[in-house]
Amino acid sequence: MSTHYQALILGSGQAGTPLASAFAKAGHKTALIERAHIAGCCVNEGCTPTKTLIASGHVAYLAKRGPDYGVLVNRDEVKVDMKKIRQRKRDIVDSFRGGSERRLKEAGVDVLMGEGAFVDERTVKVRFEGGEEKVVTADRIFVNTGERPAPAKLEGVEKLDPKIVLDSTSIQELDEVPEHLVVIGGGYVGVEFAQLMRRLGARVSVLQRGKQLLPREDPEIAKCLFDILKEDGLDILLESQAVGIEPHGKGFKLKYQEGKGGPEKELIGSHILFAAGRIPNTEALDLSAAGIKTNSKGYIATNPFLETSTPNIYALGDVKGPPAFTHISYDDFRILSHNLLPSSSSSPTPKSSTTNRLVPYVVYTDPQLAHIGLHEHEIPDRKTIQVAKMPMSYVARALETDESRGMMKAVVNRETGLILGFTCLGMEGGELMAVVQMAMMGGVRWEVLQRAVWAHPSLAESLNNLWGFLE
Numbered sequence: 001m002s003t004h005y006q007a008l009i010l011g012s013g014q015a016g017t018p019l020a021s022a023f024a025k026a027g028h029k030t031a032l033i034e035r036a037h038i039a040g041c042c043v044n045e046g047c048t049p050t051k052t053l054i055a056s057g058h059v060a061y062l063a064k065r066g067p068d069y070g071v072l073v074n075r076d077e078v079k080v081d082m083k084k085i086r087q088r089k090r091d092i093v094d095s096f097r098g099g100s101e102r103r104l105k106e107a108g109v110d111v112l113m114g115e116g117a118f119v120d121e122r123t124v125k126v127r128f129e130g131g132e133e134k135v136v137t138a139d140r141i142f143v144n145t146g147e148r149p150a151p152a153k154l155e156g157v158e159k160l161d162p163k164i165v166l167d168s169t170s171i172q173e174l175d176e177v178p179e180h181l182v183v184i185g186g187g188y189v190g191v192e193f194a195q196l197m198r199r200l201g202a203r204v205s206v207l208q209r210g211k212q213l214l215p216r217e218d219p220e221i222a223k224c225l226f227d228i229l230k231e232d233g234l235d236i237l238l239e240s241q242a243v244g245i246e247p248h249g250k251g252f253k254l255k256y257q258e259g260k261g262g263p264e265k266e267l268i269g270s271h272i273l274f275a276a277g278r279i280p281n282t283e284a285l286d287l288s289a290a291g292i293k294t295n296s297k298g299y300i301a302t303n304p305f306l307e308t309s310t311p312n313i314y315a316l317g318d319v320k321g322p323p324a325f326t327h328i329s330y331d332d333f334r335i336l337s338h339n340l341l342p343s344s345s346s347s348p349t350p351k352s353s354t355t356n357r358l359v360p361y362v363v364y365t366d367p368q369l370a371h372i373g374l375h376e377h378e379i380p381d382r383k384t385i386q387v388a389k390m391p392m393s394y395v396a397r398a399l400e401t402d403e404s405r406g407m408m409k410a411v412v413n414r415e416t417g418l419i420l421g422f423t424c425l426g427m428e429g430g431e432l433m434a435v436v437q438m439a440m441m442g443g444v445r446w447e448v449l450q451r452a453v454w455a456h457p458s459l460a461e462s463l464n465n466l467w468g469f470l471e
């Protein structure tokens with residue numbers, strides 16, 4: 001016999017988890033189906049653990065730079081304890097996940113720890129670990145099943161010891177620093193882990209297929225990050241493609257083509273990290289049984305109200321395609337709870353949607369790469385805009401801290417003075433970007449920021465000076 005729910009959530013991601021609590025608290029009979037762990041990728045294998053590990057990497061980096069600040073340590077004696085670093089990461093993840101589990105329980109959500117698959121547009125079958133199954137039906141179904149790392153695709157990879165073939169999840173469980181880590185892919189995952197492992201003491205080589213790191217970023221910013229990572233001792237091979245791999249001692253020999261049409265070369269490494277993108281968790285769902293359409297890349301197609309092609313089925317977070325960020329998934333939760341749960345306010349508000357949503361993000365390299373709005377290359381008519389660029393070495397706070405690598409760049413509308421986009425590759429770039437985000441949200445012209453009184457010596461103070469570079 002099936003159990004009927006008013007709201008059924010598939011996947012405990014960054015939208016589904018709070019949505020389940022919100023529905024349950026509003027008095028709806030609600031269930032959440034999760035096949036691996038409550039709180040999804042972000043908490044268990046994404047943002048939380050990586051930013052915790054990166055904090056250890058930052059301390060290692062600063063410890064080695066002690067003498068630059070007059071703090072006398074022997075650079076060569078700075079050692080890392082990978083088991084301790086991993087335990088610190090595990091503890092923080094456990095505590096965050098525990099918080100999510102507790103909130104679901106307190107809200108009265110039925111949590112079903114198993115894999116969900118559609119039977120039809122109202123029915124889902126849950127398969128539990130032991131093989132038992134349960135059928136549930138629901139008035140509304142929300143899919144928040146996220147993505148996972150694209151599988152390692154390289155001729156010969158199956159012959160390697162699986163312990164040295166890593167993805168963004170397994171690399172976080174290493175108990176020692178790799179001797180020579182080769183990273184395939186220079187996207188967000190690739191650059192964050194590459195710099196982290198270098199700081200912890202590994203030799204690191206990055207193979208990036210495209211002609212710049214982080215292909216979606218402004219080329220000038222990407223080049224600036226490239227130079228910073230090179231300065232930190234990373235080998236970065238652009239326009240390079242892995243061709244094949246074979247076991248070599250305890251590690252491997254990687255054959256790759258360097259540069260477009262360049263010669264075939266070899267690289268000896270101890271561990272290989274595949275960071276060449278992520279794929280949606282949709283196969284297990286049997287979407288066709290519920291008539292849910294996907295786009296050409298396999299992501300669930302939704303309209304701006306997050307409705308799928310099947311009435312009363314919604315998709316949230318990464319499973320509906322990029323941008324794939326926790327805060328975007330969380331905003332999907334906000335949109336649906338606003339549209340579907342009656343508000344306590346007496347005056348009705350318009351339906352929320354994803355239309356014109358601002359998408360800020362931060363890549364947690366050091367310095368951080370933070371961005372919001374449009375890039376210069378995304379604006380078709382160059383005559384309508386003005387661009388300002390300023391090196392971080394003009395920022396007093398960055399100089400005083402001796403973390404002045406990087407640059408910032410803003411794009412404004414020439415006529416209205418409104419800010420269209422802002423990037424900061426600089427220390428605490430995410431915090432500075434948030435200041436500009438506020439201005440963009442409020443429709444504040446750049447001149448207002450130029451004239452504002454900012455506390456000295458804050459990073460925000462640089463917003464007095466940046467606009468002097470508008471060309």
Ligand SMILES: Cc1cc2nc3c(=O)[nH]c(=O)nc-3n(C[C@H](O)[C@H](O)[C@H](O)COP(=O)(O)OP(=O)(O)OC[C@H]3O[C@@H](n4cnc5c(N)ncnc54)[C@H](O)[C@@H]3O)c2cc1C
Nearest residue numbers: 011013014035040041042046116145146317318324325326
């Ligand atoms: C290494 C790494 C670092 C990242 N760092 C950041 C960062 O710093 N900042 C940021 O904003 N974003 C970051 N991200 C991206 C971020 O983690 C995701 O955008 C975020 O987790 C949103 O995911 P989601 O809500 O779509 O679902 P997810 O968090 O992916 O959760 C989906 C859940 O669904 C479950 N599931 C899948 N299929 C089924 C099924 N059939 N039945 C039941 N359950 C199922 C999965 O087990 C999972 O728990 C990072 C990602 C990675 C990999």
Ligand SMILES: NC(=O)c1ccc[n+]([C@@H]2O[C@H](COP(=O)([O-])OP(=O)(O)OC[C@H]3O[C@@H](n4cnc5c(N)ncnc54)[C@H](O)[C@@H]3O)[C@@H](O)[C@H]2O)c1
Nearest residue numbers: 185186187188189190207208209210276277324362363364
């Ligand atoms: N700080 C953050 O917010 C953060 C951190 C990590 C991940 N994420 C999210 O996760 C998403 C996925 O990140 P990702 O880095 O896995 O994917 P990605 O798609 O951003 O980057 C993959 C990179 O690999 C390269 N590539 C692909 N195939 C290759 C090959 N065969 N050889 C060499 N290079 C190859 C691509 O050119 C690209 O640069 C991101 O887009 C982001 O939304 C966010």
